[in-house]
Amino acid sequence: MTQLDPRRKPRQSRSRATVDAILQATAQVLVRDGYQKATTNRIAERAGVSVGTLYQYFPNKDALVVALCEQHSDEMMTLLSASIAELQDATAERATRVIVRAMLQAHAVNPELHEAIISNLPKEKQFEQILAVNAQAEAMVRVFLEHHRERLATDNIDMAAFIVVNTVEALTHAAVIERPDFLGTEELVDEITRLICRYLLK
Amino acid sequence: MTQLDPRRKPRQSRSRATVDAILQATAQVLVRDGYQKATTNRIAERAGVSVGTLYQYFPNKDALVVALCEQHSDEMMTLLSASIAELQDATAERATRVIVRAMLQAHAVNPELHEAIISNLPKEKQFEQILAVNAQAEAMVRVFLEHHRERLATDNIDMAAFIVVNTVEALTHAAVIERPDFLGTEELVDEITRLICRYLLK
Amino acid sequence: MTQLDPRRKPRQSRSRATVDAILQATAQVLVRDGYQKATTNRIAERAGVSVGTLYQYFPNKDALVVALCEQHSDEMMTLLSASIAELQDATAERATRVIVRAMLQAHAVNPELHEAIISNLPKEKQFEQILAVNAQAEAMVRVFLEHHRERLATDNIDMAAFIVVNTVEALTHAAVIERPDFLGTEELVDEITRLICRYLLK
């Protein structure tokens, strides 16, 4: 396995800005051209630096993508984590709504980048960070299911979790990509919440 | 735009066999090594022919992938189409079950290949054929929704279609890939059917 | 460790010729420009082929050098081996002369290449093959010392072997490089033989 960690932590503000420019350029090129055509030269050019500079901070192309995934999933995780607290004492409907809204917000952070990462990156390169977001979402759902266990319409919790997690993930992901027109009002959240609640609860 | 159609329609059986071998090899290499490492030389080698021969039947690498997508989506479409007839006079629950089961069967045709196509191929190469499958599924759902319009719990048919199509697609796809243990019994079909029906119907 | 073996054994005569051209070009460029400046592009150009062709037969630059070392040391070893038989029943003086002459001939095979390999290659790249030649020479000397043990002026055979091997190696190597004018007559062989015999024998 090759090295994936950044090469040096930039301490001066000049290099801090350089690293930011490189990551931003990586995101843009990834979105515009896809993983395959996202060459390090193109990224460097887009960032307004030379390739050499890029390689001062990242040992190879994948390290670049990893750093980007990390940054992106941090942003998503922050939103999800903020909602976890709200789950505790909420009713089942309220909790469902919280989860759905959190997932929608998380996916709306940077939908094109998310899409580029999820469906352009070779599978073996969809790094831990991104998978961690789904793990986090699944954890939220399990907390929910445990907490409301006695009200559930099913006792196959394993399958219910599978269904809920994949459904919410798929719908929120598809919505931000394909139907941004659905995002203006609360209606989509209402509908997904209803979908989940009617399925889960007696 | 480059040429994407196969170069010669193979009419003789020897040629036919060669083309089949090449497509099969493409699928295998795609699944085993991913799109990036699926070089034309490797595919030819796996197919037991020379690169030259490969290029006699396919003008370039993309044509190879297009043909494979076409073949794969044909197989999926066949399964879906077979079920459409059953929708006409069925109850809403019955029709939902038919759609869900058809989607599950369609995804089970060659899950690894489907996965390789969906999540390894650069987005711009996920050609019409594959998208057509989803279009077909969506058509089935619309037929269903129109037919049972008066029983629906919602009147935003657009959003309902979006939700149903994406949910069924996501769950059947995820199931064949991640949870083959769910496929032995009818339970998963039961659950997804319940999920959809409870959501849609008054 | 990276792969060092050649990539494909050339079977057709066309590719056999290509491989020969590449190896020959490698030798020439190594001699003319040294290891550092012997770039694969320069070697390919000198061989009259494209880089791609070079890489069809050799997986990387070092594999090229290894193959060359192998070829070169084979030639040297052949000469040394041919002389080993003569050692058996010879007098000490005669045997010494045989070894010295064999070493001189071996070093004269392609002195510039030998020099380029020995003193231009980074130490960690002076591959087994070349070292094997010295091992072979040392083996010859040990056979000699064992055989004439009772006539030796010293009983520290270890140190005697060290001295003889290094002396003969250094003198024959230096002669072909620095003093080709010494090679026309038998005089140099006479002198080295005398040097060794006077030292070794009572």
Added chain:
Amino acid sequence: MTQLDPRRKPRQSRSRATVDAILQATAQVLVRDGYQKATTNRIAERAGVSVGTLYQYFPNKDALVVALCEQHSDEMMTLLSASIAELQDATAERATRVIVRAMLQAHAVNPELHEAIISNLPKEKQFEQILAVNAQAEAMVRVFLEHHRERLATDNIDMAAFIVVNTVEALTHAAVIERPDFLGTEELVDEITRLICRYLLK
């Protein structure tokens, strides 16, 4: 031709210390990593200064190596020169012993560095300074041969000088590198002295 002299003669003691640190770092990196991996950045880092500082004292990488060779050969030369005086009135055996011992001491000054210079540096970079050591050694031998001309067993002084110089050089070099265990006692000096004397003298 590029500039090879150090950029500024450091007169102040702080600069002097910096230059020393850089040269010492060069030697260490050369020994540890070899010429190829001895990058200027790595050397600067090892020396505890920035690359910029390194380039304030040395105009380019070669100047660095030249300075190092110079320093190293100065140390060796000092040892050799000290022994020349002793040659004048010594017997042939005594003089031989003096030369051999001096060469051994000279090679023992910093064997790893000597080895790194001799066998890792591209030939064209083994600068005058290092060659000067051999010239000095050869000069000593010639003084010796002239002085004892009437006792020599050969009248081909040219060839005798070639043999003696190369033999002593090779043996002392090989000994410090490969057989440090030979260096504890006087025995190796005894043996080499005997080798040379028996060869040279009637």
Added chain:
DNA sequence: TATGAATGAGGTTTCATTCAT
């Protein structure tokens, strides 16, 4: 038709050197 040797543009990565601070 089939072969597979050959091509070469283009990708990733390194490192001696410069220069603004």
Added chain:
DNA sequence: AATGAATGAAACCTCATTCAT
């Protein structure tokens, strides 16, 4: 004087594609 971020030419290597046999 010192720093270290930035440069970019040039090295190694891959792979879609061609074409002589």
